[in-house]
Amino acid sequence: MNISLTKCGLPALCLSVLLAGCSSAPVDETTSTIEDTTVQTASVEMDAEGAPAMLEEIGEPTNTAETVFYFEFDTAILSDETRAALIEHAQFMMDYPTPIRLEGHADERGTREYNMALGERRANAVKEFMVLQGVAGSMIEVVSYGEERAASFGSNAAAWSMNRRVELK
Amino acid sequence: MLESSEPIMSPAWAPSGDELAYVSFETGRPAIWRQSLVTAARKQLTNFRGLNGAPAWSPDGKKLAMVLSKDGNPEIYILDLTSNKLSRLTRHFAIDTEPAWEPDGKSLLFTSDRGGTPQIYKLTVASKAVQRITFRGNYNARPSLAPDGRTLVVVHRESGVFHIATLDLKTRRMVELTKTRLDESPTVAPNGAMVIYATKQGDRGVLSAVSLDAGIKYSLPAKSGDVREPAWSPFLR
Numbered sequence: 001m002n003i004s005l006t007k008c009g010l011p012a013l014c015l016s017v018l019l020a021g022c023s024s025a026p027v028d029e030t031t032s033t034i035e036d037t038t039v040q041t042a043s044v045e046m047d048a049e050g051a052p053a054m055l056e057e058i059g060e061p062t063n064t065a066e067t068v069f070y071f072e073f074d075t076a077i078l079s080d081e082t083r084a085a086l087i088e089h090a091q092f093m094m095d096y097p098t099p100i101r102l103e104g105h106a107d108e109r110g111t112r113e114y115n116m117a118l119g120e121r122r123a124n125a126v127k128e129f130m131v132l133q134g135v136a137g138s139m140i141e142v143v144s145y146g147e148e149r150a151a152s153f154g155s156n157a158a159a160w161s162m163n164r165r166v167e168l169k
Numbered sequence: 170m171l172e173s174s175e176p177i178m179s180p181a182w183a184p185s186g187d188e189l190a191y192v193s194f195e196t197g198r199p200a201i202w203r204q205s206l207v208t209a210a211r212k213q214l215t216n217f218r219g220l221n222g223a224p225a226w227s228p229d230g231k232k233l234a235m236v237l238s239k240d241g242n243p244e245i246y247i248l249d250l251t252s253n254k255l256s257r258l259t260r261h262f263a264i265d266t267e268p269a270w271e272p273d274g275k276s277l278l279f280t281s282d283r284g285g286t287p288q289i290y291k292l293t294v295a296s297k298a299v300q301r302i303t304f305r306g307n308y309n310a311r312p313s314l315a316p317d318g319r320t321l322v323v324v325h326r327e328s329g330v331f332h333i334a335t336l337d338l339k340t341r342r343m344v345e346l347t348k349t350r351l352d353e354s355p356t357v358a359p360n361g362a363m364v365i366y367a368t369k370q371g372d373r374g375v376l377s378a379v380s381l382d383a384g385i386k387y388s389l390p391a392k393s394g395d396v397r398e399p400a401w402s403p404f405l406r
Binding site: 025026027028074108109110111112113114116117118120121142143144145146148149153154155 | 311369
């Protein structure tokens with residue numbers, strides 16, 4: 001969605017002001033690079049007598065578990081469904097290590113910056129659970145969008161419940 | 170001034186009135202930027218993993234308070250804009266966010282859920298001592314001080330509904346200013362008399378204004394789209 005920043009009533013300034021910032025780069029910490037290792041496999045199925053039944057070539061391994069997880073208002077507690085899906089994802093990631101990104105969200109109620117923190121708390125809860133299952137933390141990036149990326153627009157309980165979520169990508 | 174298909178949020182005026190700081194997701198993660206309103210030149214100030222948010226200029230314009238979660242959870246930091254040095258102010262496993270400077274530059278008000286739900290706290294910069302300020306209702310967030318330093322404007326929830334409320338820091342009296350719903354992002358006019366805030370009309374985001382004594386209320390028209398996050402410039406005209 002396109003967003004413009006609008007000013008409230010600023011008169012035109014006739015000053016010429018140089019932006020005197022430091023010439024240094026933005027402040028950050030050195031981050032380790034995440035390796036992108038996708039594993040291609042060919043699967044050989046054996047029938048009851050032990051002879052190869054069919055030689056199948058599988059391209060990219062896929063995983064059909066749910067990738068969106070929902071939360072109650074103002075909490076970051078994982079539901080039973082979420083845990084079950086995450087166990088599947090964790091197993092898949094340990095078999096086929098692939099970096100993933102967890103995007104945390106909140107519904108529109110409350111303040112925007114607090115909701116950024118709440119979205120991050122939810123995504124971190126998902127990450128921690130996966131790490132407990134054995135996934136390497138370095139494979140999981142966490143980003144919060146707070147209330148900024150609603151999945152469902154509308155100011156009602158149904159829309160809000162669709163927005164309190166973490167998406168696995 | 171800035172258009173993006175990625176979210177932009179939390180615009181904050183520098184006290185000089187010729188710069189803004191804000192949060193932009195254009196790099197794929199939230200980062201804090203500063204931008205000149207005269208030349209439109211802009212510079213990315215932070216690039217940490219996790220949250221980079223809620224920039225707030227110190228009254229002398231030399232420092233930016235901000236929220237970073239790079240050390241494990243959202244904490245308040247101060248970035249010295251001259252030396253580029255970062256100092257950490259809070260040290261608690263709860264969410265600490267939305268810093269707002271007191272006019273003397275010696276303390277910050279901020280939102281924290283260290284007590285269980287979001288409330289307003291005051292942090293003395295030199296000692297890092299923290300003191301709780303709000304006690305009414307189970308949600309008080311986004312502190313914004315009127316220029317006299319005595320009236321605190323917050324987003325307040327009671328009985329499940331979000332309103333803008335004021336807290337008189339001397340008398341401790343809390344007054345609900347608004348009766349519209351889903352109110353957020355209050356910002357106090359430099360003359361201390363009006364608050365502009367974001368609210369919903371139907372499904373649309375709109376801006377409304379209310380006087381600090383809750384006597385006058387009006388909606389600001391917007392042709393289309395959602396309007397959010399007003400920020401008064403430091404200029405009075």
